[in-house]
Amino acid sequence: MSHTAHIPSHRKPRQRASKSALRAGVAGGFLSTIAVAGAAGPAQAEPVTQTIEMPTITDGLSTAVAASAQATQQVALDLETQASEDAAAEKAAKAAKKAHAEAVRKAEAKKKAEAAAKAEAEAEERAERASRTSERTTLSASSGSSDSGSSASSPSSSSNSSNVSGSAASIVAFAKAQVGDAYVSGGTGPNAWDCSGLVQAAYRTAGIDLPRVSQSQSRAGTQVSLDNLQPGDILYWGGAGSAYHVAIYVGGGEFVGAQNSSTGTVQRSMDYDRPTGAVRVL
Incomplete structure (x- = not known):
């Protein structure tokens, strides 16, 4: 016996003739049906008459927009x-x-x-x-030896401001009341003065209007000697008509004046700073 007699064959078995014929018949019938349908022509479709109503969305859209x-x-x-x-x-x-x-x-x-x-x-x-x-x-040099003794003391020192009356008393009282006020260039009160502003304001209390500046005030009245002063007289430093400072004689050899920004308005002895001359307005 051959060694391969029991090994089965791997070849597919042949299809039977009856099955092949059946398949051929089925296929031919299908193709014949298609051919007949094609010859008959397309069938007429029935028109669609139903209307479909679509929902309206424009109202909501416009509101959102x-x-x-x-x-x-x-x-x-x-x-x-x-x-x-x-x-x-x-x-x-x-x-x-x-x-x-x-x-x-x-x-x-x-x-x-x-x-x-x-x-x-x-x-x-x-x-x-x-x-x-x-x-x-300059004044001392031109006065001569005969006047040197008399100039050392002032006869007017015998005049006491406590005995002053009338307009002079008003002027003196006002001047003394301003002692301690500040000195301000151009000041006319009520708490700050320059020299001529104080003199002008003091005389105004007596109803007398004086010029504003010291140069004019030094010529406002009658020139008087420093040895014959009376309370209320205007003292000046410099020349008459060109004075650079003025004050008010208050008696007892003293004056009141708005001196400068360092001292303000003070009452001082005439020996502190002896004036050049004086005028009497009253």
Whole structure:
């Protein structure tokens, strides 16, 4: 027996003739049916007459669009308002900064001006003292030896301000009441004076209007000797008509005057700073 006699064959068995014929018949019948249907022509379709109503969505859409537009407009308005507020705040900050800088500048300028005025007043005081010293030296040299004894004491010192009456009393009382007030160049009261402003105000209490400046006040009345003074007389330093300082004689060999920014308004003895001359208005 052969070694391969029991090994089955792997070839497919042949199909039977009956099955092949059956399949061929089925296929031919199918193709014949298609051919007959094609020859008969397409069948006429029945027209569709039913109407389908679609839902309306435009109402809801328009409302949504309107709401969206309103919201957008509000957002734009809010942004514009915020921008305006930010701009106003920035402008206010710049204005405040500028105002602060201006205030600082003015304060510094005022401080410098006050310092300059103080220095000028001190310089004027030194110049006045030097001029008065020179004036006294000149007068002493020209007076002669015969007057040297009488000039050492003033006969008018016997006049006591307590015995003054009438207009002179009013003038003296007003002048004494201002002692301690400040000296300010151009001052006319009520708490700060310059020399001629004080004299003018004192005489005004007696109903007398004097010129404003010391040069004119030194020629406002009759020239009198310093040895024959009466309370209320105007003392002056410098020449008559060119005086640089005036004061009021109050009796007892003393005067009241707005001297300078350092001393203010004081009552002093005539020996402190002897005047050049005097005039009597009353």
